[in-house]
Amino acid sequence: MYEIVEKREEVPNIHRLIIREPNVAKKAKPGQFVILMPDEKGERVPMSIVETKKDTFTIFMLELGITTGKIANMHPGEKLYAVAGPLGQPAEIEYYGNVLLGGGCYGIGAIYPLAKALKAKGNRIVTIIEARSKYLIYLEEKLRIVSDEFYIATSDGSRGTNGHVQTVLDRLIKNGHRFDHAKFIGCTYMMMNCSNITAPYRIPTRVALNTIMLDGSGMCGCCRVSVGGKTKFACVDGPEFDGHQVDWAELMKRKAAYQEAEMISYQTSPHICRALIENYFGESDE
Amino acid sequence: MLVIDGKKVPFVEGKTILEIARENNIHIPTLCAHERLPSFGACRLCMIKVHGVPGFMNACTTPAKDGMVITTNNLEIKKLRRAIFELILSEHPSSCMICAQAEHCDKFNSGIMKAGVITGCNTCPNKDMCEVRAIAEELNFKTIRFPIFYKELPIERNDPFFDRDYNLCIHCGRCVRVCQQVEGAHILVFTKRGHDTKIGTSFEKPHIETDCKFCGQCIDVCPTGALSARGQKWYQEPDDRVRTTCMLCNKGCRFEMDVKWGRIVAVRPDPDYKTLKTGICVKGRFCLPTFFNAVDRIRFPRFLQNFKLYPTNWDEIGSHVAELLEAYPPSKIALYLTNFLTDESDYVFRKFAEMMEITNIYTTVEDLTQIPKKGIKVLWTTEGLPGLKNFKTLEHLIFQEVFPSEGYELADVVLPAAAFTEQFGTYYTQRGPMPIQKVVKAPDLALEDWKIVCKIAQELDLSGLNYLDVDEIEQEMGRVNYKQKVRPVDEYYLKYRGTPIAEKVPDFKILLEYRKNRAKPW
């Protein structure tokens, strides 16, 4: 159970993991997520489900802190400590007509299942992906297949437009592109900007919020976010919300709550050199 | 007399133009120059114009000559310097430096400081100390006209203590110079050539397979985040920086320690302590923070009840120990003094023993063999000791230690001791008596060894042992001219008091395990 079947660092910091978990594989719908734990001491981290096969599912994990670092240290064949899911409400997948999908860093992986599902419903898909530089772009071929129009933005201009999803989005709308529905997944800052751009044009916008989560079944309220004035739980009511109703300022502040704790944890936990363990001492004796 | 930018500066024989400029605080941007290292001339940022000499010269290697007239900052030089710096940025993951949304992103994207691979300033631990970034801000860089050639080198994480991300390396060669000319180890060298030139070990061997001493000097001089100590890089600005002497062995190295969140987070050689030409050893440099921050420090005095050691406060434990000591004749009581006591604690312990007429004072494991001979009943040890189980005559064990090391499970009374970074004092080393500085607060109720003895002394209402602080003891030691000797603990001693350092620091265990058949592991 929870065995890592395959693991590869697609681009720096983004790891593609294929994990064996029959329940998740059978039941997961696009837009849902799982909660992973690398070991008994690790945190419970939410990950969007990208693809599902017979009894395995695929995620694109962004290596960001101590727990994702532990998962990044693991090798195919090792077992995760816990995999719970599929959690959260599936994304809204209907026929809208022209659909815009925006994805940034881990979001590039996360919008792929949405793109596939929306394409199957007959929508015309326009995809914009962003990354800091050209060497950080992945899943490009697969996304191109399911997208009618495909744009790339990099913040150092090494590929495509010099800028972010919002830069391309602004340009597309200015020269006449019309959208009936928009979905954005990626860093909170990008999702906020894109929602602010689509708001005046009243394009229905859905965003998948990446709040801090703890249990994932709605019993702790750690992932609460104000949407349209009401407090909602991202783990049971979300993760997909209406981009124009989300109180972005509050969300960003809540995400910064444990910034210093993350630093303390990364700083003081006794790090162990990776490859050396395997080459010299067989499996890690942790 | 030289004239730099119209300012007359005294000529000094044997100095380079850069040194003279620096002494007269004329700013010339540099990346590969470093005051402790011979000049190298690789980054070419310190280009200057010497009148009468065609073309430009670089300030860091050109010996100054009397009568030189130098311009450091005319338009032509600025243009050249910007062009050269733009080339450096084109090989560095500098997307954050030139991204229009950098400040916003910085404010909002809180958590992305600790990525595995550094893909931009925002995910770089070195962000606030990075010299490349400082120059980017100084030259106010907003665009790079060249395509970015990210080297896509794998991160080298297969060595204990080091993380090496050569994608950030700007080939300034400082680490190569410090490793060759200062440390004399010749581990880090330039390899390959042309654009694939890379700094590394010969044949890309991991450092553990070379003779690298893990002194960490290369990390100190690295201007970017390329070389970093895995456990010592994420704290940005320290809250405090304290200098003290190391007590892990009797060499007496001087440290400068960074403190953050009330913990020791980084250790480096004391920059002003010039006599220490080479760096400090791996124990002090890398193991110390992880070691003293380990989770299982002894924090509370404990006494045994119902097969379990329950925490309690100093008053109650004091009376316990007092009862124990009064219940037995001095001949049946033994003291084990570890080599890791500060001079003051050692003195106070011996004075206490004298007052209590305790003669059995042991300092080596061999001394323990006297326990059965003398029928010792109570042992007060300040260091975890092996094989206490098979001393049948022992009835009570007073365990005064920093960690629950060997013998803890047999203890009747546990007394939490403070580590040498948590107290003031002096320590007699090969370099004579060296000051010990308090760097951080001791955890919870842990006390200095001499304070513990004083507390017990009060309970036994012995007079003459209630010192306020270390200076008082020092004066008394001076008056009595108490002769302290160098403790028999050499650089390759692997324990601190009773705890093997490798037990708390996994990387150190791997280092020792790998190099176990070498005479000297570092």
Place this chain on the structure above:
Amino acid sequence: MSKKDSPKPKGKPTTSVKKSRPTRPPRVKMNEQPPAIRVKNFEEVPFGLTPEQARLEASRCLQCKRPKCVEGCPVQVQIPDFIALIAEGKFVEAACKIKETNVLPAVCGRVCPQETQCEATCILGRRHEPVAIGYLERFCADFERLGGHVELPKKAKPNGKKVAIVGSGPSGLTVAGDLALLGYQVTIFEAFHKGGGVLVYGIPEFRLPKEIVEKEIHYLERLGVEIKYNHVIGKCKTINELLTRDGFDAVFIGVGAGLPRFMNIPGENLNGVYSANEYLTRSNLMKAYLFPDYNTPVIKGSKVIVVGGGNVAMDCARTALRLGANKVTLVYRRAREQMPARAEEVHHAEEEGIIFKLLANPVEIIGDEQGNVCRVKCQNYTLGEPDASGRRRPIPIENSFFELEADLVIIAIGNNANPLIPQSTKEIKTNKWGNIITDPIGRTSMKRVYAAGDIVTGAATVISAMGGGRLAAKAIHFDLMGVSDPMITTACQLPKEDE
């Protein structure tokens, strides 16, 4: 070094033992950590009885013919019998006696409100202090656990029926224990990565060491119960699937009350405002008090405000102290008497220096521009007429506001029922608070589906959940096998099928 008894007795010397019958020895006083020390660590506060203390206390029991105490116990532990065994020094037999009716003796010994249950009805208690039944129950369980030989009671042969239990809280574990003894093949589905429900995420380490919960669950596993962790029923499987696809004959829902209630006042989403569930889950389940060794962080406030008056509020307040808070203020809108928390917990809290700000309630939480809480605006209350539950209704006093400095606010005003299961299974009817409607012995509105514990009764005690579980187990056994087994139902008769 032999561990002979030292000449002097250890620890606080107890009063000398006098053998004379007439003057009854006073009730034993359990040693515990001094308050100044215990607020700095998460180790268990009371040290537990020594064998001598246990035998002494056991000797105080009158061994009544018609023991009132047994009725006081929701799971009808045979109290006089096991106390007698203790008096004779047969501690292991005493433990087994308890285990006949109580699956979690070590847990109950620690968290049961004995003063309102078995010890309340103890006849000795009429004139003297009641027998310390809780201490004794705990002593037996600890002695047997530390001694290591936990006998397995004889199990009925498998009856071929499969029962699924959702949630491994106190009620779930009790049902699992009972049915396993009756020969059912029991599978527990737990949402978290560790079993025990409120025992593992709710009750802190210093009141109930997690090691004990693990041992108790391991005991159930040795009874043949299979536990599947990380299974969120309603998401990865629904109740219908359990009954149809996975072939379970019956499903018991013991998911507890898992939806934190908020006060819906402005500023409630600021950083540093926790629901009790989140705060306790971080600290207990994810062991945030061992951060950074354990990676889940928790905000360790220095000036902490806990809103609420129940046991959960006490636990939050005492946890905050142990996490390094300098000042912890408990704000409760009613008075001291109405506090649902156990007297002993309130006493412990006060001893540790927690300030009680009664007859007050927050109206607004104020934060700085980084979104971290810094002040709480509260309003004074007085008590009006008693409401339906018999407790006097708190009435806010007009513009009598005051502010308290705070960098951590914990809202412990109780939990509603977890909506996950009712949402995913329409057939189960719930009341307006979302609790599942059941008949007195646990049958829900859906055939072959039973429920008990906080999901039915709303937030209550561990032991009441276990009691509910015991009834449900009987209902399942009755419905599936048509047998109302006398051995189990001595205490209470099965009500007729009045849906």
Place this chain on the structure above:
Amino acid sequence: MTDFDTLVQKAKRSWDKLHAQKTPVIYAGAASCGRAAGVLPVIEAIKELKATLPLEIVEVGCIGPCYLEPIIAVQKKGHPTIFYGNVQAIQAAEIVENYLVKNDPQPDKAIGALSSPNGSETTIPSIWDHPMLKAQKRIVLKNCGLIDPQNIEHYLANDGYQALNKVLQMKPETVIQEITDSGLRGRGGAGFPTGLKWKFTRAEKDPEKYVICNADEGDPGAFMNRSLIEGDPHAVLEGLLIAGYAISAVKGYIYCRAEYPLAIQRFRKALKDMRKFGLLGENILGSDFSFEIELKEGAGAFVCGEETALIASIMGERGMPRQKPPYPSQHGVWGKPTVINNVETLGTVPAIIRNGSKWYARFGTEKSKGTKTFSLVGKIRRSGLIEVPLGTTLRTVIYDIGGGIYEDKEFKAIQVGGPSGGTIPAAFMDEPLDYENLNKLGAIMGSGGIVVIDSDTCVVDLARYFLQFTENESCGKCVPCRIGTKQLLNLLTKIVKGEGTIDDFELLEELAHTISEGSLCGLGKTAPNPVITTLTYFRDEYVAHIVDKRCPAKVCKDLFVYVVDAETCIGCEICRKRCPVGAVSGEKKQPHSIDITKCIKCDVCFTNCPAKAIRKVDKVDVIHVSH
């Protein structure tokens, strides 16, 4: 009679005996280039003749003209020695037999003759009148191709070590003065006056001084030093000894390129002989001057041609240049004062000492004195090694010596000085070849490699080729060279692919300026020269590539396509059969056509079309591609 004179007498006697002996002698040009052209099978073939005909074979160095290799010379008693070019193994025996037995010198095959002292006259013109050798002035190459490089006596017999003997009687200062007066300048590339260099180093106080012979000839295609070493190693070694004496050095190094195994062999043999003849080691020729020479092999880095990198390499460190000052004359190998001279410079010194500085100063121009060896390669009819006085015009070199452009194509330009040099267009044909003039034109003298290019060569691609070389050979120490050359190469690659934009012009110029001004050593400073010179002289070709997306010389593959001209195509199907990817279609005897999408532009059809029916057409004319 000092023992030196006896040595010379003995050598002369054996030399004369060789040239007067009855049994005929075959001299075979067996330097590396000769071997490459196939002289060894020729020697084997002649050896077989030995069974029937008494003869002797002597391996000599290369006389110069590469296009005539392999060259042999047949010496017959009483007859002039006849030189034969392009001798194939099968006809070798026949030529020798014809001349020796049938006394038929086959004038048609001969390339020149050398009259023997009392031999009969012959109609074959003297070898020295050969058009390629006529205008040359062979001072340093005097013995090359004539003497046996492995035989020290041949060298001694031809004024060998006379200069050394003379120098041992002189005071070192006068030796230096003599060299300074001769106006000799460094033949390695920078052209620093050799006399001055020796004077500075001699002036240093430190008694322990060194001399280094820089034989790390790194320019691609340059072979001047190699031919000299393989042809006449002793000339270089004598020069090294003289230099050692002049600055009273203790030891000399020869840093020879590992890719010249034959040259290293020649040096080793020469050094062994010198020791045997008392010309090396303690008290050379009985004087109190003792000197040791050590041969060091390079490790294949072009950058090690630079002084300080070479010194680092000798000391066993990584070959990375060091900033100058301090110059090697103050702080050289092992930190001691060191003189570093090129092979050719040292090779010229003995001639200057023997004939006096005034004699040498007569050659060359006012500032660039003496002669220089050039390697003439590329699209030239008569390619090979030449030595001409400095100041000779390009026209004489290309047309008189070189025999004009191969296949009489239009002469476009020359690339002189290797990857650090520049491209000089044909318009400057009458410019004299000397240091000042070449620098003025933007190139450098360098080692003297002249690559002649015709209209079929695209200068942009040429610049890219040379930049690829320097980018790969950069030592990686300093930023402008390591990263600058990569970016410059990337820009040129973009332009060659047709992706260049207008603002690339400004970027090219600025980047080239940054690299040359910012770099630490010669390699970096001169790396952009090919780009700068092609940009100044052939700006139109850059405009064509960037703006019009055309390659006038039809070399840049992404800018043109192959099209069959229907009228001239005779349908012979050769192109269809030969095309590796099946891009050609068409029936027999019918005009064929090429599918541009499949065509990989391997040029097979273009070269093999008998009717010359395949055209290279600019892509923009064929496909309307919006960029």
